[in-house]
Amino acid sequence: MDCSCDTTSGAVIVTAHGKVDEATWEAFERHLGDGIQRAVQAKLPMLVINLAYLEYMSSRGLRVLTIAKRQADASGVAITLAAPNEVMREILAISRYDKLFPITETVEAAS
Amino acid sequence: MIVRFWGTRGSLPVALTAQTIRHKIANALVAANGRHFADAEEAENFVENHLEFPAGATYGGATACVEIEAGNGSFVICDMGSGLREFGLDALRRCAAGHERTYNFFQSHLHWDHIMGFPFFAPAFDPDARIVIHAGHAEAEQALRRQQEEISFPVPFDWLRANFEFVQMEPGVEIAAGGLRVETMTQHHSHGSYGYRFTDEAGRTIIFSTDSEHKIDKMKAEAAFVHFFRDADLVICDTMYSLADSVSMKEDWGHSSNIVAVDLCHEAAAKRLVLFHHEPTYEDDDISRMHQESIRYEALTRGDSALEVLCAYDGLEIHL
Numbered sequence: 001m002d003c004s005c006d007t008t009s010g011a012v013i014v015t016a017h018g019k020v021d022e023a024t025w026e027a028f029e030r031h032l033g034d035g036i037q038r039a040v041q042a043k044l045p046m047l048v049i050n051l052a053y054l055e056y057m058s059s060r061g062l063r064v065l066t067i068a069k070r071q072a073d074a075s076g077v078a079i080t081l082a083a084p085n086e087v088m089r090e091i092l093a094i095s096r097y098d099k100l101f102p103i104t105e106t107v108e109a110a111s
Numbered sequence: 112m113i114v115r116f117w118g119t120r121g122s123l124p125v126a127l128t129a130q131t132i133r134h135k136i137a138n139a140l141v142a143a144n145g146r147h148f149a150d151a152e153e154a155e156n157f158v159e160n161h162l163e164f165p166a167g168a169t170y171g172g173a174t175a176c177v178e179i180e181a182g183n184g185s186f187v188i189c190d191m192g193s194g195l196r197e198f199g200l201d202a203l204r205r206c207a208a209g210h211e212r213t214y215n216f217f218q219s220h221l222h223w224d225h226i227m228g229f230p231f232f233a234p235a236f237d238p239d240a241r242i243v244i245h246a247g248h249a250e251a252e253q254a255l256r257r258q259q260e261e262i263s264f265p266v267p268f269d270w271l272r273a274n275f276e277f278v279q280m281e282p283g284v285e286i287a288a289g290g291l292r293v294e295t296m297t298q299h300h301s302h303g304s305y306g307y308r309f310t311d312e313a314g315r316t317i318i319f320s321t322d323s324e325h326k327i328d329k330m331k332a333e334a335a336f337v338h339f340f341r342d343a344d345l346v347i348c349d350t351m352y353s354l355a356d357s358v359s360m361k362e363d364w365g366h367s368s369n370i371v372a373v374d375l376c377h378e379a380a381a382k383r384l385v386l387f388h389h390e391p392t393y394e395d396d397d398i399s400r401m402h403q404e405s406i407r408y409e410a411l412t413r414g415d416s417a418l419e420v421l422c423a424y425d426g427l428e429i430h431l
Contacts, residue, residue, distance in 0.1 A: 021374075021412075022333075022374070022378055025330070056411055056412050058370075058374045058412055059354055059368070059370040059371045059373075059374045060330055060333075060374070062354055062370070063327045063330060063354070063358060066327060066358045066359075067327060067328075087411055090407065090408075090411060091408065091411060091412075094370065094404040094405075094407060094408050095353060095354040095355055095368075095370050095408075096353035096354065096355035096356065097354065097355050099355055100355050100358075100359060
């Protein structure tokens with residue numbers, strides 16, 4: 001799994017490629033933590049997580065999203081999930097995580 | 112090895128209502144679409160082959176009780192939920208036909224839904240029965256006696272005529288019982304719970320892991336479960352809540368989700384997963400939906416080998 005981090009005028013955007021599973025969840029957690037810190041330092045209200053390029057996200061990855069949300073909430077940063085591909089759309093629905101996070105069709109709509 | 116599910120609900124027994132049964136019958140009649148059935152057997156074949164499971168049957172409502180038949184002559188039972196009553200009646204029938212009257216129980220924990228069947232366990236009145244209760248908790252006998260004190264139940268524990276033994280198991284220390292090698296591990300649940308790993312002489316392995324919460328801040332600890340589940344032929348797992356519920360409104364309620372169960376089984380290279388300890392508020396359609404979603408999630412996240420995902424119901428029998 002690879003993660004990149006970009007900044008716009010309104011948000012920090014973390015884009016993940018590959019799988020978030022038992023081998024990569026801790027790295028994903030670090031990347032999201034870094035993204036939250038970047039948003040705090042830049043005084044940006046939003047962290048957008050781009051799900052367009054993920055093969056899948058296992059329960060560890062989904063729970064990392066919750067960990068990140070708790071950190072973000074404590075820091076005054078909101079998290080939006082953006083551009084889920086078809087697999088991620090299904091996983092979010094099956095896990096009912098689509099009830100826990102706002103989800104936008106595109107990264108632009110979130111940021 | 113045969114696994115029989117006598118009770119598959121968690122928390123509280125439930126029962127179908129007259130209205131629910133009427134709906135099932137009405138929907139079945141519509142599905143039959145005017146078909147003529149010569150007799151009950153033909154009608155049952157139609158139900159079996161042409162109706163989805165929730166339409167033609169039910170997942171049932173008894174609380175946790177699972178029997179493992181390992182073929183060495185004694186009974187092996189996981190938990191004493193309300194399903195234990197039906198097991199007890201069936202056991203009496205088998206004993207009348209010559210079955211050995213030794214019962215090896217393995218308790219995940221002592222919460223009410225996992226011991227409530229014991230006061231109705233008919234073999235406990237058999238003076239020739241030997242009942243061995245294995246538990247990780249030291250208070251197993253206390254818990255059973257307490258629920259039969261007069262304030263709660265009219266028949267005290269001391270009236271039971273069977274020969275009782277209480278064995279406290281230690282995590283990581285394997286014992287032999289009922290023709291099986293048995294190991295236990297601690298799980299996260301209110302007042303603690305224990306998972307069990309059963310292995311027969313042929314090396315076939317069954318895992319019983321219910322009432323086990325996989326906490327969001329302890330994901331590294333899941334490696335211990337992956338090791339415990341390793342290469343299992345069958346894993347029976349608590350899948351009571353959605354993952355979202357388990358990390359939000361039902362966090363710290365002591366249960367797990369179908370998503371986590373599939374992931375642990377994938378990592379452990381287990382062959383089959385049985386979804387278990389169903390939420391009592393779920394109707395048959397809800398459980399069926401959860402089962403189908405679990406099958407789909409397994410396919411979406413599958414690695415080298417497929418995991419068969421089954422859904423427990425009262426009366427399910429699995430042959431290994």
